């Protein structure tokens with residue numbers, strides 16, 4: 001186990017709003033995580049339009065982020081990403097629990113997200129959080145060879161659900 005991972009096991013974890021000043025670090029994490037990353041402009045737009053943009057800190061280091069839109073009774077989880085050296089320690093689950101609770105408290109009845117079927121880590125995470133596949137968006141994602149479908153997942157947000 002790397003020393004960073006050993007430290008994270010005992011790290012204090014906090015979720016706080018993302019600020020403009022966080023965007024360069026967020027973009028670095030995004031570029032390292034995805035073959036087709038969001039641009040810096042997309043993150044700035046998410047902040048500007050008032051999406052729920054949060055970062056997760058482990059011992060004050062920015063370790064990842066989550067972005068969600070809410071409206072018309074639905075929450076859409078748009079991005080959840082954890083820096084490679086902080087993975088496998090429950091941080092993505094913490095971010096998702098936070099976002100779903102926030103959506104539920106805002107009166108949303110259900111949450112949706114898209115995931116690449118090839119992204120097994122994310123698919124396991126979402127399934128373990130109660131998401132179920134409700135559809136497919138054909139050719140939704142860029143891929144090395146052409147396009148890749150997205151699985152559309154949904155979870156109900158019952159008043160007493162976590």
Ligand SMILES: CC(C)(COP(=O)(O)OP(=O)(O)OC[C@H]1O[C@@H](n2cnc3c(N)ncnc32)[C@H](O)[C@@H]1OP(=O)(O)O)[C@@H](O)C(=O)NCCC(=O)NCCS
Pocket residue numbers: 033034079080081082083086087088089090091092093094114115116119120121122124125126128
């Ligand atoms: C997917 C991702 C967010 C998971 O972050 P993480 O902090 O490592 O996840 P957690 O430690 O909270 O793990 C929660 C659950 O996710 C699943 N999971 C995480 N990593 C996994 C892996 N490598 N293989 C299989 N399942 C995995 C497991 O169900 C795990 O639960 P468990 O620990 O009880 O088995 C992270 O790998 C990541 O940022 N990937 C790149 C960006 C991305 O693909 N985001 C999702 C876009 S839809």
